Amino acid sequence: MLARLKSRYVHYPMPDCNHCAIRDYSPCSGVPEALLNRLQRLRNKPTTLQPKTHLYRQGDVQGQFYLLYNGWVMLYKTLRTGKRHILRYALPGDFISLQSDLNSPMNHSAQSLTPSILCSFPRRSIIEIMENMPQFTTQLALLSARYYEYQTSISHRSAQESIAFLFLDFYERIKLYEQGSIENIFLPITQEDIADTLGLTPVHVNRTLRLLAKQGVLEFQHQQLKVSDLSALYELAGYEPYQNPSSLLSII
């Protein structure tokens, strides 16, 4: 099973990683050593996860908090109509399973897209952690604000613009982890996933992708993204350079 996966998820092997340092990952950046050690002590041992595995499901009452070390995890909601609404894609460093109402059952599900490595925290200790580690909590608050800004940025847009925005976001985030060439970027998602992320139909996503390829902006085939014209992509995505060029989140 694992051997077979490798061909496809070549970027995401299953390393034996029991000592990943929390400080390497985003929501904890800027947190002093002493606090980190306290957080390290609270967490459980990192665990690995097969692809297409659920961390938790919408409606689950208990559960844990997770810090993603390696791999891709998709967060989504299932609507009454049966439709799937993908909320976001967690990449290494992302904090998973925070929701505004901590005591309610989970309002969304989390599923791995690739083999993944995470460490977990007991759910009941989250308030305690937050109230005792204000610098961590501050990062968490700002991170939530980022998600909010991202969500507002991607709305009110045509299919072409929102697809461009999504791919540009992937491009920028992957760039943080890949030091080598980023000619071809592996994205473990299908056209249907894109559709469920942006609220479009798979058919229309397909047509729009064909159009973007024809226009020489980007190609997305066999889970490989190739950006042909980065400035055109920025243009389509509506990048606003005057604000904060280093951050995608200043995109309107």
Place this chain on the structure above:
Amino acid sequence: MLARLKSRYVHYPMPDCNHCAIRDYSPCSGVPEALLNRLQRLRNKPTTLQPKTHLYRQGDVQGQFYLLYNGWVMLYKTLRTGKRHILRYALPGDFISLQSDLNSPMNHSAQSLTPSILCSFPRRSIIEIMENMPQFTTQLALLSARYYEYQTSISHRSAQESIAFLFLDFYERIKLYEQGSIENIFLPITQEDIADTLGLTPVHVNRTLRLLAKQGVLEFQHQQLKVSDLSALYELAGYEPYQNPSSLLSII
């Protein structure tokens, strides 16, 4: 000037309020007495604001943080194309001007819709406040998560559904402040505001409102909202009762 305003903004007079207790308002609920007193000491004296006045504008470098005591404040972005994207409507208790990048210029503008009362905090002290008042920061993190969940809930929807969702949200929030009858709810917004909130054209908002009135769901005229069929409104908005009936945010 004020006398003239009164006829229209009868719900939002300009009281002389120098001693509003912070604890009455949402982001601080659950914060212990001692912390509240510290927060009270940090804030400036509450100020009043005329309607249609900007607290700050997109691109401003300095500024302050605000806690809204009374009135409506609209947060919006101006896109390169000149279009306006309304992010949210702040009501009493809302914390205003938080953004993910604290050191960048503001990525959005804030404008009062009614006469309003706010108290402000010096911007440079926000990190200090957050890191020294973890319980306050925790509330702030959860609040940001709420905004995020709200934003995801309102997307991927038809015009009718998203308008229903928006009005239901207003309805639920106003209900918290009005103890009496909520037959007619005053909303200081125009159809164009609704359009800019949901990413629709004013023309289509108008047609959809006519349709909703014809269907006997709700009427919105002269800034007065009258909900005729609450359960139909819940149905249209896609309320998911199995999660957390008391919170709009469990709506998908």
Place this chain on the structure above:
DNA sequence: CGGGGTCTTGAAGAGACTCAAAGAAAGTGG
């Protein structure tokens, strides 16, 4: 070689947009 999932393409239809113009309500000034 066969089968399920994914991608591609066509044709028809619904939802939302644009342009345009008129009517109603609110704000302004004499």
Place this chain on the structure above:
DNA sequence: CCACTTTCTTTGAGTCTCTTCAAGACCCCG
């Protein structure tokens, strides 16, 4: 208090984007 101006709302006609339904192609994997 009335007449004027401005903003907001309403309606129609035509167009475009996106969806729906359907069928076939491709491709990975057994």
